[in-house]
Amino acid sequence: MKTTGMLEFGHEDRKRIYEHVERHGAVDPDETRDRLDLDPGGFRHHVAILKRDGRIDEEDGTLRVTIDAGAEEEYVSEDLEFHIRPARQEDLTGIVGAIRRVVEEKTYIEAESVADEIDHENALLRHNELESRMFFVATVEDDVVGWVHLYAPELEKLAHTAELTVGVLEEYRGHGVGSHLLSRGLEWAGSNGYEKVYQSVPSTNEEAIAFLEAHEWETEAIREDHYKLNGHYVDEVMMAVEL
Structure with a gap:
């Protein structure tokens, strides 16, 4: 890409x-x-x-x-059947809704900004001389229940890196949906020449940090008091994984 x-x-x-x-x-x-x-x-x-x-x-x-991002995949856990596929423009409303619901549960500032951007632009995927933006979605009976998003500025000095956000609606967690979404996103990034994927998480979002650490992400740096949430300063945890 x-x-x-x-x-x-x-x-x-x-x-x-x-x-x-x-x-x-x-x-x-x-x-x-x-x-x-x-x-x-x-x-x-x-x-x-x-x-x-x-x-x-x-x-x-x-x-x-045209964005070649592979086919739809079906997964069946003990009591849930879900599909993961490249997102389409028609998924925009579902993705924005899913992100906003996840943001309401946990502080996820990067994902919130993604939702605001695609909602404002009314365009899901990007592929131009300035940036690339890709989404995969997890669906249950055609409803979007999770997403993984990758964003890559087309600057020569950063062309080997991509930013990632991933999330799953609370009622669909515990079935491997998030792990499969993360794997699909990283697979796409690797096959498109990216060498490193990163994201930043508020230190209060312990669940997200634990999820990424369980998938071999590492903390690269911590910016103290970077966010101000509900009147309190919160550290930013900057995490990444090499592909």
């Missing part, structure tokens, strides 16, 4: 089409053509080339950025 040669589209209109699709998540072809003021023949030609080059595809009558 690295963006080397990202802007080498060969034609300015082709670049404009891609950027419009990437910015909006999923778009209607006719509306896109009208908004960009392109003639029908030229628009179809550029879309066909973008599809041929694997940059965008068409699903359910909408254009969206």
Whole structure:
């Protein structure tokens, strides 16, 4: 998912089409053509080339950025069946809702900022010259019950790193959902050339710290009194894992 040669589209209109699709998540072809003021023949030609080059595809009558992130996987524990798959634009509301519910239970500042960002942008996945953003979701009967999110700024000095958040609704914990989500996210990061994944957690979120430590994450640093929560200063625990 690295963006080397990202802007080498060969034609300015082709670049404009891609950027419009990437910015909006999923778009209607006719509306896109009208908004960009392109003639029908030229628009179809550029879309066909973008599809041929694997940059965008068409699903359910909408254009969206092509992100190869593997297939859906099914898991069955003692009393729960759940699926983990790459997120789609249609999952945005479910992901925002799941993140906000988890944030209400525990302080999870990084995840809260992710929810605010995707809700504001109304676009789930990002893949441009500035940043990459990927989500996987855990679903039970098509409802989003957990997520793993990876964010990577496309800066040369940081191109080997990605930030991760992961969470599961309280009533679905204890079935391995979080572990499978974390594994899927790290697998994706490793296969896309990232060497290190990190996240920051308030020291009061002992459950999250214990979960990451159980999966071989290590504390790299602690920033004292970095957060102010409910009038009290709280340390930031900066954790990471090498891939």
